[in-house]
Amino acid sequence: MPKKIQYENELDAPLFRPIYETGKGFYITVGILMLIILWALIMYITQIWFGLGVTGMNQTITWGFYIINFVFFIGISHAGTLISAILRLSRAEWRRPITRMAEVITAIVLAIGGLHPILDLGRPDRVLNIFTSGRLQSPLLWDVTSITAYFTASTVYLYLPMIPDIAKLRDKGGKLTWFYSFLSWGWQGTEHQKKVLNRAISILMIMVIPIAISVHTVISYIFSMTLQPGWHSTIFGPYFVVGAIFSGIAVLLILMIVSRKVFHLEDYLKKIHFQYLSTLLLIMALLWFYFTFSEFLTGIFGSEPHEMEIIHYKFTGPYALFFWGMLLLNFIIPVIILSIKRFKTITGILIASIAVVIGMWLERLNIVVPSLANPRMELPIGIYIPSLVEWSLFLGGIAVFILGFVLFSKFFPLISIWEIEEGREEGIKEVEERVHSYLPGKETGSK
Amino acid sequence: MNSMQNKIIAMAQLVSFLAMWIFVIGIIIWIINLISISVELQDAPGVSLGISLVAIPVFITLACILTYAYFGFKKNTSNLKNHSED
Numbered sequence: 326m327p328k329k330i331q332y333e334n335e336l337d338a339p340l341f342r343p344i345y346e347t348g349k350g351f352y353i354t355v356g357i358l359m360l361i362i363l364w365a366l367i368m369y370i371t372q373i374w375f376g377l378g379v380t381g382m383n384q385t386i387t388w389g390f391y392i393i394n395f396v397f398f399i400g401i402s403h404a405g406t407l408i409s410a411i412l413r414l415s416r417a418e419w420r421r422p423i424t425r426m427a428e429v430i431t432a433i434v435l436a437i438g439g440l441h442p443i444l445d446l447g448r449p450d451r452v453l454n455i456f457t458s459g460r461l462q463s464p465l466l467w468d469v470t471s472i473t474a475y476f477t478a479s480t481v482y483l484y485l486p487m488i489p490d491i492a493k494l495r496d497k498g499g500k501l502t503w504f505y506s507f508l509s510w511g512w513q514g515t516e517h518q519k520k521v522l523n524r525a526i527s528i529l530m531i532m533v534i535p536i537a538i539s540v541h542t543v544i545s546y547i548f549s550m551t552l553q554p555g556w557h558s559t560i561f562g563p564y565f566v567v568g569a570i571f572s573g574i575a576v577l578l579i580l581m582i583v584s585r586k587v588f589h590l591e592d593y594l595k596k597i598h599f600q601y602l603s604t605l606l607l608i609m610a611l612l613w614f615y616f617t618f619s620e621f622l623t624g625i626f627g628s629e630p631h632e633m634e635i636i637h638y639k640f641t642g643p644y645a646l647f648f649w650g651m652l653l654l655n656f657i658i659p660v661i662i663l664s665i666k667r668f669k670t671i672t673g674i675l676i677a678s679i680a681v682v683i684g685m686w687l688e689r690l691n692i693v694v695p696s697l698a699n700p701r702m703e704l705p706i707g708i709y710i711p712s713l714v715e716w717s718l719f720l721g722g723i724a725v726f727i728l729g730f731v732l733f734s735k736f737f738p739l740i741s742i743w744e745i746e747e748g749r750e751e752g753i754k755e756v757e758e759r760v761h762s763y764l765p766g767k768e769t770g771s772k
Numbered sequence: 773m774n775s776m777q778n779k780i781i782a783m784a785q786l787v788s789f790l791a792m793w794i795f796v797i798g799i800i801i802w803i804i805n806l807i808s809i810s811v812e813l814q815d816a817p818g819v820s821l822g823i824s825l826v827a828i829p830v831f832i833t834l835a836c837i838l839t840y841a842y843f844g845f846k847k848n849t850s851n852l853k854n855h856s857e858d
Contacts, residue, residue, distance in 0.1 A: 456802060458809065459802075459806050459809075460806070460809070460810065460815065461803070461806040461807065461810060461819070461820035461823050461824065462810060462815060462816040462819045462820060466806070467823060470803070470823065470827045471827075473799065474827060474830045474831060474834075477795075477831065477834055478830070478834055481834055481837065481838060485837075485838075485841055488845075503777065503781060506778075506781045507781050507784055507785060507788075510785060510841070510842060510845045510846070511845050511846055512845055517844070517847075518844065518845050521840065521841055521844030521845060522841065522844075522845075524840075525837050525840060525841045525844075528833075528837055529837060532830075532833060532834075536830065539826075
C-alpha cells in the first residue's frame with residue numbers, strides 16, 4: 326500500500342488538502358467540463374468541414390462571437406498578472422492569498438483568448454502564413470506579438486513564485502515526486518536562492534505592468550486604427566485597459582468566492598480581502614462609466630453623420646437591449662451594491678461581480694457588432710444572430726478555463742504557501758517598521 | 773529518488789531550459805524576417821522596426837530572468853552538495 330502523505334498536522338493543511346484528497350465532486354466537475362469541451366470540438370470540426378457559413382457571420386458583419394470573445398478573454402487576463410504585480414509592488418500585505426489565483430487566471434485565459442482569432446479563420450491552416458509572409462505593419466500582427474510577450478511574461482511570473490511551493494510538494498513525496506522535482510529547479514530554500522528568487526520576481530513585476538497595459542492597448546488598435554465610425558477613437562486604448570482590469574477583478578472575485586466555499590479557505594480568504602478588492606471593483610466601475618460617457622459625449626458633440634448613425638443604432642436599434650443592459654450590469658448594479666455597506670456582503674460582491682462579467686461581455690458585443698452592421702457603402706443594415714456552433718465554442722472556451730483552473734488546483738496550491746509563511750514570520754515586523762518609517766519623528770524603520 | 777533518476781530530471785530541466793531559449797531565439801528570427809519582408813517590399817519598414825525595438829528586448833529580458841533564476845538556484849544546489857560531501 327502506498328505511504329500516506331502527511332500534511333494534516335501542518336499549519337497550512339487546508340492548502341494541501343485539495344492536492345492530496347480527491348472527492349467525487351472533482352470527477353463529476355471534470356467529466357461535465359470534458360463533455361462540454363468535446364461538444365465544442367465537434368462543433369469546431371463541423372465549422373472546418375462546412376466553412377464559416379455555419380456561423381451567424383455574414384457579408385456585412387464579418388466579426389462576431391469569436392472576436393468578441395477574443396477581446397473579452399484577453400481582458401479578463403488583466404485580473405492576474407497586472408493586479409498581482411501592482412499589489413506586490415505596493416507591498417500590500419493583503420495580497421498574499423490572492424496573487425497566485427490571479428496569476429493562474431491570466432495564464433489560462435490568455436491561452437484561450439489567444440486562440441480565438443484562429444477560430445475566426447475559415448481556413449485555420451492559413452495562420453501559418455504569419456510566419457512566412459506576415460506584415461509587422463498590421464495591428465493584427467502587433468496583437469500576435471504583444472499577446473505572445475504577455476503570455477510568456479505571465480507564465481514566467483506565475484511559475485517563478487510557485488517554485489518554493491513545488492519544492493514543498495516534492496519533499497512530501499508521493500507518486501508525482503519526479504514531476505515536482507523537475508519543476509522545482511533544485512530549490513532548497515537557502516538564503517542565496519531566496520535572494521535570487523526575490524530579485525527575479527522584482528524585475529518581473531516591474532516589467533509585467535507595462536506589458537499588460539500595452540497588450541490591451543494594442544488590442545484596441547485593431548478597432549481604433551481603422552477609420553470605422555464607432556471604432557476610430559483616441560481613448561480606445563485606455564478605455565480597453567480600464568474595461569479589462571474591471572472584468573478581470575470581477576472574475577478574480579468570483580473565483581475567490583467559489584474557491585473559498587469549495588476548498589474551505591475561509592481562514593485565508595477573509596472578508597477584508599473581498600472588501601478591499603470590491604472597493605477596487607467599485608472604482609473601476611466609476612472609471613469605466615467615465616470612459617463610456619466620454620466616448621459618447623465626444624461622438625454626439627461632433628455629430629458626424631456616420632458616427633451618429635452608429636450611436637442611434639446602439640441606443641435604439643436591434644441591439645439597444647444589450648446596450649442598456651450593459652449600462653445596468655456594469656454601472657448601476659455594481660455601484661448600488663458596492664457603495665451601500667449593507668449590500669457589500671460576500672453574496673452581494675458575488676452578484677456585482679457576475680453582473681460585471683456579463684456586462685463587460687455585452688460591452689465587447691456593443692463595440693464589435695453595431696459598427697459593422699452599419700456599412701457606409703450602399704448596403705443594407707446587417708444583423709448578426711450567433712449560431713449554435715458559435716454558442717458551443719463560447720461555452721467550450723469557458724469550460725476550458727474552468728477545467729484549467731480545476732486541474733491547476735489538483736496539482737498546485739491555489740494560495741502561495743511560502744508567501745503566507747513569510748507574512749507570518751517577517752511581514753508583521755516589516756509592516757511595523759515601514760509604518761514607523763512613514764511617520765514623523767525619530768526613524769526606527771528600514772532606511 | 774536514486775541518483776539515476778536525479779540525473780534524468782536534471783537533464784530534462786536543462787532540455788526545457790534550452791527549449792525556452794530556442795523559443796525566444798525563434799521569435800527574434802521571425803521578427804527579423806518580418807522586418808526584412810517589409811524592407812524588401814518597401815512597406816513601412818520604419819513601423820516594423822519600431823515594433824521590433826520594443827518586442828525583441830522584452831523576450832530577451834524574460835529569457836535572461838529565467839536564466840538568472842535557473843543558474844542561481846543550481847549554483848546553490850551544487851554548493852550544498854559539495855559541502856555535504858566534505
